[in-house]
Amino acid sequence: MKSSSIGIKSIFIVVLMLAFLIPSNVFARGRFYIDFKPGIYSPQSSDLDGFDTGFNGEIAFGYQFNRYTAAEFGVGYFNTQEERTSVGGTYLGEELDLDIYPVTFTFKVILPYKKWEFFGLAGAGLYIVSGTYDVDDWDHDHYHYDYDDYDDDVVLGGYLGAGIHYNITRRIFVGVEGKYLWTDKVKLEDLGLKFNMDGIIATAVFGIRF
Numbered sequence: 001m002k003s004s005s006i007g008i009k010s011i012f013i014v015v016l017m018l019a020f021l022i023p024s025n026v027f028a029r030g031r032f033y034i035d036f037k038p039g040i041y042s043p044q045s046s047d048l049d050g051f052d053t054g055f056n057g058e059i060a061f062g063y064q065f066n067r068y069t070a071a072e073f074g075v076g077y078f079n080t081q082e083e084r085t086s087v088g089g090t091y092l093g094e095e096l097d098l099d100i101y102p103v104t105f106t107f108k109v110i111l112p113y114k115k116w117e118f119f120g121l122a123g124a125g126l127y128i129v130s131g132t133y134d135v136d137d138w139d140h141d142h143y144h145y146d147y148d149d150y151d152d153d154v155v156l157g158g159y160l161g162a163g164i165h166y167n168i169t170r171r172i173f174v175g176v177e178g179k180y181l182w183t184d185k186v187k188l189e190d191l192g193l194k195f196n197m198d199g200i201i202a203t204a205v206f207g208i209r210f
Contacts, residue, residue: 039203041078047195054080101128118166124158151190157183177206
């Protein structure tokens with residue numbers, strides 16, 4: 001856990017340094033863009049064994065400084081859940097939903113080729129996590145008991161990844177992107193849970209330049 005936390009903070013510091021070291025005069029030569037990224041989040045942490053692959057969605061506001069570098073500020077949402085059901089003298093259904101809202105900064109290094117752009121990326125951000133635990137219990141006398149609880153936390157995360165864009169026109173592009181996420185421990189103390197959200201995020205990309 002300690003080495004993982006150090007790695008996340010290192011990515012965060014490097015990304016921030018890149019943001020502040022970019023000369024201000026490059027903005028006269030670049031171009032703003034916005035892209036939409038629907039996709040999936042697949043938990044890889046052993047802490048989340050049994051959790052489903054969930055939806056991931058992001059909106060990124062970017063600036064391409066030149067043909068070879070770009071930076072993005074992003075907001076998004078992804079989720080995962082675990083369900084357990086047992087049937088005997090009673091029916092017991094348990095469900096734990098995790099909803100995550102990232103606020104991120106990403107730096108990209110781009111290799112252009114004709115209408116294609118191949119890129120690597122590094123990023124970091126804050127991850128706002130909310131967890132809801134729901135229990136649905138029916139006993140043999142058909143007595144129904146429903147219980148739910150909730151807690152939230154905010155943690156630091158970092159990621160590395162790569163992707164491809166195809167420029168349909170000078171203003172419109174599409175592509176795919178994948179990244180691996182590492183996070184600090186999420187602590188939902190009211191639910192008695194501690195876990196990392198390490199996982200794979202894969203998305204399609206639909207973008208417009210201005």
